[in-house]
Amino acid sequence: MEEAKWTKMWLDYHRIYDGDMDFKVALDGFAEDTAVIANAIFEFRKGIEELTGVKVIDVRKDRVIGNLKTLSIKKTDSVPPEGYRVAGSDDGITVEASDERGVLYGIFSIIRQIACGKRAEEVAEEASPSNPLRMMNHWDNMDGSIERGYSGESFFFEKDEIIINDRTRDYARFMASIGINGVVINNVNVKGAASYLITDRYFDRLESLSEIFGDYGIRLFLSLNFASPIEIGGMDTCDPLDREVIKWWEDKIKEIYDRLPLLGGFLVKADSEGRPGPFTYGRTQADGANMLGDVIKPYGGIIIWRCFVYNCTQDWRDTKIDRARAGYDYFKEQDGTYHDNVILQIKNGPMDFQIREPVSPLLGGLKRTNQMLEVQIAQEYTGHQIDLCYLIPLFKEVLDFHTFCSPEKDTVADVVSGRTMGNALGGMAAVINTGNDINWTGNDLAAANLYGFGRLSFDTELSSEKIAREWIAMTYRLPDKEADILCSMLLRSREIYEKYTSPLGIGWMVTPNTHYGPSVDGYEYSRWGTYHRADHLGIGVDRTDKGTGYAQQYYEQNAEMYNDPATCPQELLLFFHHIPYTFELKTGKTLIQHIYDSHFEGEEEARKLAVDWDSLKDLIPEEAFERVKERFDLQLDNAREWRDQVNSYFFRKSGIADKKGRTIY
Ligand code: GCW
Numbered sequence: 001m002e003e004a005k006w007t008k009m010w011l012d013y014h015r016i017y018d019g020d021m022d023f024k025v026a027l028d029g030f031a032e033d034t035a036v037i038a039n040a041i042f043e044f045r046k047g048i049e050e051l052t053g054v055k056v057i058d059v060r061k062d063r064v065i066g067n068l069k070t071l072s073i074k075k076t077d078s079v080p081p082e083g084y085r086v087a088g089s090d091d092g093i094t095v096e097a098s099d100e101r102g103v104l105y106g107i108f109s110i111i112r113q114i115a116c117g118k119r120a121e122e123v124a125e126e127a128s129p130s131n132p133l134r135m136m137n138h139w140d141n142m143d144g145s146i147e148r149g150y151s152g153e154s155f156f157f158e159k160d161e162i163i164i165n166d167r168t169r170d171y172a173r174f175m176a177s178i179g180i181n182g183v184v185i186n187n188v189n190v191k192g193a194a195s196y197l198i199t200d201r202y203f204d205r206l207e208s209l210s211e212i213f214g215d216y217g218i219r220l221f222l223s224l225n226f227a228s229p230i231e232i233g234g235m236d237t238c239d240p241l242d243r244e245v246i247k248w249w250e251d252k253i254k255e256i257y258d259r260l261p262l263l264g265g266f267l268v269k270a271d272s273e274g275r276p277g278p279f280t281y282g283r284t285q286a287d288g289a290n291m292l293g294d295v296i297k298p299y300g301g302i303i304i305w306r307c308f309v310y311n312c313t314q315d316w317r318d319t320k321i322d323r324a325r326a327g328y329d330y331f332k333e334q335d336g337t338y339h340d341n342v343i344l345q346i347k348n349g350p351m352d353f354q355i356r357e358p359v360s361p362l363l364g365g366l367k368r369t370n371q372m373l374e375v376q377i378a379q380e381y382t383g384h385q386i387d388l389c390y391l392i393p394l395f396k397e398v399l400d401f402h403t404f405c406s407p408e409k410d411t412v413a414d415v416v417s418g419r420t421m422g423n424a425l426g427g428m429a430a431v432i433n434t435g436n437d438i439n440w441t442g443n444d445l446a447a448a449n450l451y452g453f454g455r456l457s458f459d460t461e462l463s464s465e466k467i468a469r470e471w472i473a474m475t476y477r478l479p480d481k482e483a484d485i486l487c488s489m490l491l492r493s494r495e496i497y498e499k500y501t502s503p504l505g506i507g508w509m510v511t512p513n514t515h516y517g518p519s520v521d522g523y524e525y526s527r528w529g530t531y532h533r534a535d536h537l538g539i540g541v542d543r544t545d546k547g548t549g550y551a552q553q554y555y556e557q558n559a560e561m562y563n564d565p566a567t568c569p570q571e572l573l574l575f576f577h578h579i580p581y582t583f584e585l586k587t588g589k590t591l592i593q594h595i596y597d598s599h600f601e602g603e604e605e606a607r608k609l610a611v612d613w614d615s616l617k618d619l620i621p622e623e624a625f626e627r628v629k630e631r632f633d634l635q636l637d638n639a640r641e642w643r644d645q646v647n648s649y650f651f652r653k654s655g656i657a658d659k660k661g662r663t664i665y
Helices: 035-052 100-115 166-177 192-198 200-214 243-259 285-299 323-334 392-400 412-417 444-458 464-475 480-500 556-563 570-576 591-614 622-654
Strands: 023-028 069-075 084-089 092-097 124-127 133-137 182-184 219-224 265-268 302-306 342-347 371-376 427-431
Touching: 023 035, 035 069, 035 100, 035 166, 035 200, 084 100, 092 100, 100 124, 100 166, 100 464, 133 371, 133 444, 166 200, 166 444, 192 200, 192 219, 200 219, 200 243, 243 285, 265 285, 285 302, 285 323, 285 342, 323 342, 371 392, 371 412, 392 412, 392 444, 392 464, 392 480, 412 427, 427 444, 444 464, 444 480, 444 622, 464 480, 480 591, 480 622, 556 570, 591 622
Parallel strands: 023 069, 069 092, 133 182, 133 427, 182 219, 219 265, 265 302, 302 342, 342 371, 371 427
Antiparallel strands: 084 092, 084 124
C-alpha cells in the first residue's frame, strides 16, 4: 500500500459497529447528476462503509441480496437554506433539505453522529447555519510560503503556480464537513504574482479550483490588490472616485466573471501595514469599498473589506495615539453608507489576535453595516501550533459578548449573523492554520481549532466542550476516560497559555517579527502601537476617559464597566488601566504577586499537559503521538522561558520580592 502523504484528520473513519443491512439511495426533488449531490452520496457511501461495514448499493447496477435500507434524500421548503433534518429509523435514514448544501451538510451530520457513537437508526438532528458566511482566509503566498503559517508550505501555490491535486479535493471535503461555504485562497497582502491572479495567466486553474470547491458547496474568493489599476493596469492612480479607474475596474471585473462565474467576490486589505488604499487620495474607506461593491454587484459578487486599519508608524513616546481606537475611529463615522454587498470584516479584538483582548467596539458599534467577525486559528500570538491552545472558548466569549447595541439580540453572534439588523450578509471568517504538513495543522491537536471554527461558525450555540468531544471522537476514538483527559487538556489549554505569557490583557511581550517566545520590551519602543508602559511603580495602558478614551467607544454599560478598575473584568485590567504593582486585586493578591503566581502556575500546568499526553501513549496512533509529544517538549521550554523572563522583568522593575520565595532571576 502506498504510504499516506497526508492524514484525513477527522475524516479518517474506522469501524464503529457492524451494520446489518446495506443501503440504497432514493432521491426526491434533487437531481442525481449534480456534482454536489453526487459528492454527498459519495461521502455517505464512504462514511457508512468505513464506519459500519455496510455497502451502498446502486440498485441499477449491483446485484441486490437481501433487504436494503434506504438513504432517502428529500427536497422540502420546511428547512431553512443550507439547513438539514436527518432522521434514522429501522428502514434507513432520511435527509431533508431545501438546497444542495443542506443535503451535503446533512450527510456529514449523519457521519458525525455515527462516528460519535450513534447507530444509523438513532441518527437525529435538525440544524441550519447561524451565519450566512462561514469562511476560511488563507494567508498563502504564491511562492508557496504562508504568512504566519506554522504547518509547512501552501498546498494551493508553489513557484507562482496554482496547485490542484488530490489534496485539493480532500481540503474541500474537510471544509464541507464542518460547514464552511467560502474560502479565500491567497494572502490579504497581495503582492507580486498574486496581483496577477485576476488576469488571464491564472483563470484556467482558478476555474478548476472554483469548480472543485463549488462541488462541495464552497465559493472561491480572492484577496485583491487595491492598487491593481496601477500595478497590473499601467495607470498612474487607483483613486476610487476617478472615472478612468472605475472604468478599469468595470472592464476587469467583467473579464473575471466571464471566466470565473462561480467566484464569490473579493477580500480587501487596504490602507493597512503598507498596503495601498483610498486614504492616499483623500478618500474614505467607504469610498473604496463601495466603488468595488458597485462594480461587482451585477455579477452577484461581494466585497469583504477589512477594518484592520491603523497607524503602524507611531512614535512610542506619544501616549495620546492609541492603536486600539483606530478601527472604530476610521469606520464608525461612515456607518450606514456602506453598500449592501459590502461587508466589513472586523478582527475580534481592537489590537491583533492576542491571547486576551476586549471585543472590538466596532462589532455592534456599527449599526447599519454588514459585519463579519474575523478570528485567527493560525496561532500567530498563541503558540505557533507548538503550544497547545484550543481557541474555541476564546471565540465563544467573543460571540457571547453583549454589545448593548440594541435592547435585544445584541451579542456579537447576533450582530454578525444578521439577526440584530435583519441583514442578509455577514458571518465569521478565520485565518486558517493549515499547510502542506502531513497532518495539515503542524500540531495534530491544532486540528481541533480548524474543526471547531467550522462547527462554531455553523452553530454558534455549540459549546466548546461539545465541539472538543466531537473532534476527539471523530479523530481518535478513545475510551471514555482517555477522551475525558484529552478533552480536559483542550479546555484548559488557553488559560494555561495565558498564564505563562503576558498578564491581564496587556498582550504582546513577544519576540518581534516571529511572535513566538517572550521579549517583554520587544515591542515597547517600536512603531507598532503595542505598548505595556511598565515602569518601577506599575504597568498597563490608561484607556479610560482620563487616558486615551478608548473605553468610551463602547456603549454606555460597557464603557462604564471598563472605565473603572473596580468593575473592569480582572483579566482585562491592564488593557484598560495603568495599575500599581501593589494594587490589590479582587482575589486579595497584589498585582505583582498575581503576575508571579500565574506565571509559576502556567508553567506547572503546561507540564501537566505533557504528562496527560503521555498517559494516552498506547491509544493514539504512534506517529501522531510522537509528533505531538515533540511539540509538548518545545512548549515546556517556551513556558519556562516566558515564566522566567516575565517574572524577572517585573521583579527587577518593581524590586518587590515573591511572597513565596521562588526562584526569580
Ligand atoms: O497581525 C498581523 C500579522 C500580519 C498580517 C496582519 C493582517 C497578513 O502580523 O502578518 O498580515 O496582521 O491581519 O493583515
